[in-house]
Amino acid sequence: MIKENQKFLNGMMIAVDGLVICISLILSYFIRFYVNIFNTNQIRLSFKEYLMPLIIILPLYYILYNVYNLYSPHRRKSLDSEINSLIKINIIGLGILMSMFYIFKNVHYSRYVLLIFSIINTINSSLERYFIRRTLREIRSKGYNLKHVLIIGAGELGCNFAKKINDNKYLGYNIIGFLDDNKQPGYKVSKSHILGSIDELSHIIMKRNIDEIMIALPLGEYGKLGAIISTCEKYGVKAQIIPDYYKYIPAKPYVDVIDDLAIINIRHVPLDFPFNRLIKRILDVILSSIGIIILSPLLITIATGVKLSSPGPILFKQERVGLHRRNFNMYKFRSMKVQTHEDEKVKWTIKEDPRKTKFGSFIRKTSIDELPQLFNVLKGDMSLIGPRPERPYFVEKFREEIPKYMIKHHVRPGITGWAQVNGWRGDTSIKERIKCDLYYIENWNLWLDIKIIFLTIWKGFVNKNAY
Incomplete structure (x- = not known):
């Protein structure tokens, strides 16, 4: 029954995906030529001619959806991972379509329509997947379309799994019972019962x-x-x-294969994959460049304020530990009086720090002292989003005191990050900060980066822990 339901669901999703793609292209046409957001004059092909590329777009996107496993069962797959795949698919699709139009010299078809299409299709497809998930969860929570599961092993591991299944009815699993050699048949375990010993497996299956x-x-x-x-x-x-050793590995271990030997990587880092790194780096370069250009009047104003507030350089360069534990110079607008190299290396900033200037207190409170790090992003020392980098002295200290602290150096450090938008910045818990950093490192996707950017803007740059 489950297989039949999955076939029906896949067929339905293929049909809905095709409809969404068509609607997205139609909307793109009307936005381009009737809203005219780009305010440009171009030879307009007929509406029918703008729909003709669907002959290529539909099979292309179906292939990409299959490559990214969007039609595989997703009871345990997160919505974030699906949205991340949709973003990648639409970026790749846009690149392929642009290339094909260039090769075949189709100069009259508006490239803006393709760009708008990729954005709208990402949004529409994400909303479609969200509503399908909500509908399926409602159906499963009412006891329909269930998968019937037998658990072998009624120890701590089996009970923990059963509890999670019982606590999350929307996953659509029904535990029919346990098999265990150490407990008698009929013994109650996590709302189910022991059906027999492991030797009785074939009889139970039949x-x-x-x-x-x-x-x-x-x-x-x-x-x-x-x-x-x-x-x-x-x-x-x-x-x-x-696996009984699950406590030693992350939630999403990466399994590699050498010949026929499986190797479990105990730390899955999505940014280890070249394509993910490339996409993130392209966005960093584009957004940091735009940020520097747009904010240049503000940068000049702050630089003038720093120069007038106290003697010394405008920029403050401080050694920090970055990707792969390599040191780099991080830039800030100077907010303190010039201090000795030793003090600067080991002193932690406190709330009423006497080293701060009046203007420095303002730019630190509003976090605009961090803006020169846009140049670090452009250079490749940092990313817009990532764990905040720390000074070598404190890295050595925390490495001994905080478990898993050094894992943050698997990715480029960022101007802002998951820890910062969750309130863990300044003089707050290092352990909680590292928990957030590990979550970001193991669950990175474009959607998470976009979410952090919006949360950074939404929550504002002023923070009670920034001093």
């Missing part, structure tokens, strides 16, 4: 309607895995293993 088997054995019982998996494959039932 007797019950089972869609999936979750193997949650402790490490000491891994010798039984071979027989369990053989039985599952013999009867054609899908089996999944919940």
Whole structure:
């Protein structure tokens, strides 16, 4: 029944995706020529001629959707990951379409229509996926379209999995029971019961309607895995293993393969992938360049204020630790009196710090002292979004005191980040800050970066912990 439902759902999503793509192109045409947001004059092809590329766009996007697994079951896939895939698909699609129009010298078809289409289609497709998810969750929470699961192992691991399933009904799983060699049949475990021993697996499969088997054995019982998996494959039932060493690896471990040997990378970093790094770097260069140009009058005004407020240089350069633990000079507008190199290296800024100038207090409180870091972003030392970089002295100190502190150096440091928009900046908990940094590093996607940019603007630059 589940397979039939999945086929129906996939067919429905393909049809809806096609409709959304068509609507997005039609909207792009009307925005370009009737709203005329670019205020340019161009030879206008007929409406029919603007719809002709759908012959190419539809199969192209269906291929990209398949490449990014958008038609695979997504009970456990996050919406953020789907939106991230949609952003990538539309960037790639725009690049391919622009290239094809250039190669075939189609000069009269407005490139602005394609640009608007990629933006609108990303928004429309994201909204479509959101509403489909909401609908499916409502259906599953009412007991429909359920997957019936048998759990092998009623220890701590199996009970923890069962609790999460029972607490999240929208996932659409129904636990039919447990198999365990250490508990008697009928024993109640997490709202279910022990159905028998592991040796009875084939009998239970034949007797019950089972869609999936979750193997949650402790490490000491891994010798039984071979027989369990053989039985599952013999009867054609899908089996999944919940590893007992899960506490030592992140939520999204990356599995690589050398020949036929699987290797688990204990720290999944999406920005390790070249395409992700390239996209993020392109956005950094474009947005930092635009920021420098737009903010140039403000930069000149602040520079003048710094020069007039106290003797010394306008810019303050401080050594920080960045990507791959390499040191670089981070720029700020100087907000303090000139101090010795040793004081600057090891002293932490406090609320009523006597080293600050009056003008310096203002620019620190409003965070505009950080604006010169746009040049660090342009150089490649930093990114717009990422963990905040720290001085070498404190990096050495925190490395010994804070677990997993050094993982933040797997990515470029940022001007703002997930920790900052969640209030962890200035003289606040380093441990909480690192938790946010780790979340960002392991869950990075373009959507998260966009979200952080909007939250930074929405929450404002003034912060009670900025001093």
